[in-house]
């Protein structure tokens with residue numbers, strides 16, 4: 456069976472410091488074979504009906520994929536509705552320019568969920584004041600919380616990711632490797648870290664934030680709506 460190679464770029468701020476084609480050939484991929492380059496993955500993931508995006512893994516073949524942060528790519532694909540669970544994919548992590556991520560916030564900025572790590576605890580949903588997430592307790596745990604309003608997320612804010620005990624939240628353009636998908640297994644956080652982050656009783660803080668969220672000015676949502684139009 457032939458192998459198909461795909462080089463993923465997350466967005467303009469995602470820059471490799473190695474030549475992806477050299478890495479593919481070092482890993483046994485014929486350098487003369489066809490390679491697909493997919494750019495601006497975060498934008499494509501937002502446009503859920505983008506046919507190019509949906510067609511990425513349509514072939515019944517083996518795949519060799521490379522990206523700066525493969526775990527972020529997998530979560531973005533899942534978010535964009537591309538199911539790769541049944542595919543045979545080898546992932547290669549490419550070195551990337553972390554200084555570029557520190558110098559500017561990459562956009563579109565929004566969280567994606569690593570379904571292999573999410574326990575469905577709902578902390579991210581309860582904490583976010585901007586209704587980025589919705590929660591459906593009837594679903595199985597790993598699918599319970601969904602990023603339904605990605606562009607409600609405030610650019611540069613990674614607050615909820617720091618509260619995710621299992622490190623399942625990924626902000627693909629964060630300079631912080633513990634939340635940008637660079638670490639394969641995610642980074643689990645202990646109860647004391649959570650308490651420190653909340654600086655109070657977590658349950659009380661979450662209840663107060665839920666209340667506050669309901670009072671958030673509708674204007675914020677119309678701003679997010681105009682952002683949404685930019686990417687559609």
Ligand code: SF4
Pocket residue numbers: 568572573574575576577578579580600618619620621622623624
């Ligand atoms: S905080 Fe983490 S584990 Fe809990 S629902 Fe959100 S993503 Fe899943």
Ligand code: SF4
Pocket residue numbers: 566582583584585587607608609612613614615616
């Ligand atoms: S990072 Fe901040 S604004 Fe974005 S989803 Fe999390 S809590 Fe909400």
